[in-house]
Amino acid sequence: MxxxxxxxxxxxxxxxxxxxxxxxxxxxxxxxxxxxxxxxxxxxxxxxxxxxxIKRIAEANVHEICGGCLRLGAALSLSDVAAGDAFPLLGAVLRGIADRTVRNRLTLGGNLAGLLPYREAALPLLLADASILTIVPGKGEIPSARQERPLREIFDKRLVLAPGELVLSFCVPLDAPEWPWSHYRRTRTGEVDYPLVTTAMVRVGDAIRFAVAGAHPYPFRSDAVDALLTEWFAARGTDEENSPPSAAQNGPDSPTAQGRGGLEAIIAALGPLRADARASAEYRVQLLKNLIRAGLEDLA
Amino acid sequence: MKELSGIVEIVLRVNGEDRRAAVRPGDTLLRVLREKLGLTGAKCGCENGDCGACTVLLDGKPVKSCMVLAVECEDAAVTTIEGLRDHPVQQAFAEENGFQCGFCTPGMILNAAALVDAHPEPDDAVDREWMQSNLCRCTGYEGIRNALAAARKKLAAP
Incomplete structure (x- = not known):
């Protein structure tokens, strides 16, 4: 109450x-x-x-392919988006958030615009270079106006919206669901818990894109990290190993890991990692090293 | 556009009956069910969306009623444990001792009833993922798991 x-x-x-x-x-x-x-x-x-x-607003409830994109309404529940399975990576990420009965209510827009720092639903959308449709309240005689912009343009650690701006939907390019993808989520206790680290990775041709939640106090994607991962991924054929080293077989100091644009450089490019009651920054570094290796193996 | 403020009368479709209640827009569905309609089956546990003791079905989907405003539900069908009326899942929980103190039981049963309705075929991964929404502080999960399996058998029987 x-x-x-x-x-x-x-x-x-x-x-x-x-x-x-x-x-x-x-x-x-x-x-x-x-x-x-x-x-x-x-x-x-x-x-x-x-x-x-906003649940009665039709355009906040769209779940359809139109105009060359997959449009997902901000008021769709995470369960409904995941069940649609039109974007497998998004579905996999959403199924890790909270628990099922919460996901039956929690919405796509709410996850991105909420107060909690994880905002895991942002990861696939950032990787897909999705766009976001919003409506901005009018002022005086100026009427309200819709704006469709790249999500990355207005996602700086969180959605940066004007006062009263309402998120209506997200638009995912139709080729994005076809990209090879990888997703890992690690928690401290059971599966229903906030993430220590959630990673999402896609391969677009030879390029790798990577996004992470939980490692920082906000979701993270950076072109610099993508470039380093792409370089490391491309260099795998020049190493004795024919794929990125597995965490089980090679430590972070192994020659392969230290190769061109190696794992240490990737971790450094992620910047300072979060330390809290759930895990130290050092622990998150080790988790990330393992999950980045695993992700690249999935995409190889 | 619907606008409500102060104390308003709403009509909720609960367990197949129209029920009137005078509520504030800030009242959660859980509180209205318990304190206005006398339906105390949904339990007030954490009121934070963690424990699942307050689970009810909203248009057939399990939700945590502590996280839903009653005024949001005027166009929906609400089912509480009182509305299941000797459902096979209830019978199975009783027969298999799928409870200890019983506080989590209404939420567990409603979630399990929605599960067997949505997924009639048993699937351990789906069952596990689905039932993780509810916590049993007595840790009586073995009995709950047995009850779910028994309910599936009852429902599968010709």
Missing amino acids: IAADVSYLCPDTAEEAVDAWRRHAGARYLAGGTEIATAARRTAAFDLRACID
Whole structure:
């Protein structure tokens, strides 16, 4: 039960939603509500005066191929997106988040725009160079406006949105689900836990793309790391081993690992890693080394 | 556009019946079921979406009712443990002692009922992944697993 007196608004269109946000100070958009319901109940500092339920907005519920892309509504539950299986890597990542009954409510937009730092659903979307459709509230006489932009343009550690901007959908290029992919998720305790490290990797021709959650206080993808991984992946044929070394057979100091653009350089390019009660930064480094090797083997 | 504030009367379709309740928009489905409608089967455990004791079915899908606002559910069908009415999964939990203190049992049974409905064929990986949504603090998981297997047998029998 939320102690604060909140209003509940249920618009039928995106325009009505952003207009409601303009009219109600302290309003938040609600789709699955998994975070809002718990945060508002536990934390007096969580300012909530109105919930704008976006579940009735048709374009926030699309799950279809149109216009040369796979369009996924922000209000789709993680269970529904994963069950669709149109983007296998996304499905695999989503099935690792929370547990099934939470995923029946937690939405794609909510996972990316929420307060928790993991935002694992962002990984496949960042790797796919997906775009994001939003609607920005109008000001004065200026009407509200939709914007479709590359996700990477507005994802700087988290979604960077204008006040009142509402995420409507994500657009995944149709070739992305066809790319070879790899995904690993490691937790401290059981499978239902926040990730110590979640890795997602794809191979686009000869190029490797890599994204990780849990290793930093935000999801991470970088062109520099992609370039190093691509170089290391390409160099595998020049080594005595015919594929990237497996963690079981070769330590991080092995000659193969130290090859051109080797694993140490890749880890260094990831920057300082997170240290918290779940795991030290050093532990996460070792996990990442193992999972990067495993991922490259999957893609070889 | 629907707008609700203050204390409002809503109609929820619960266990096949229309039930009226005066609620605040901030009231969770769990609290409304228990405190307004007298349906105390859904248990208030963590109220944080972790334990699954408050699980109910919303349009047939298991959800944690502590994370759902009651006002969101006016167009949905809500099923609580009181609405299962001697479902084969309930019978199996009783026969196989799929409970110890019983606090988690309503949530476990509703999740298991949704599981056997969605996946009639047994699959250990699916069963395990599905039932991870619910915690048993008594750690009575062996009995729960046996009950799920027994329920599947009951449902598969001609």
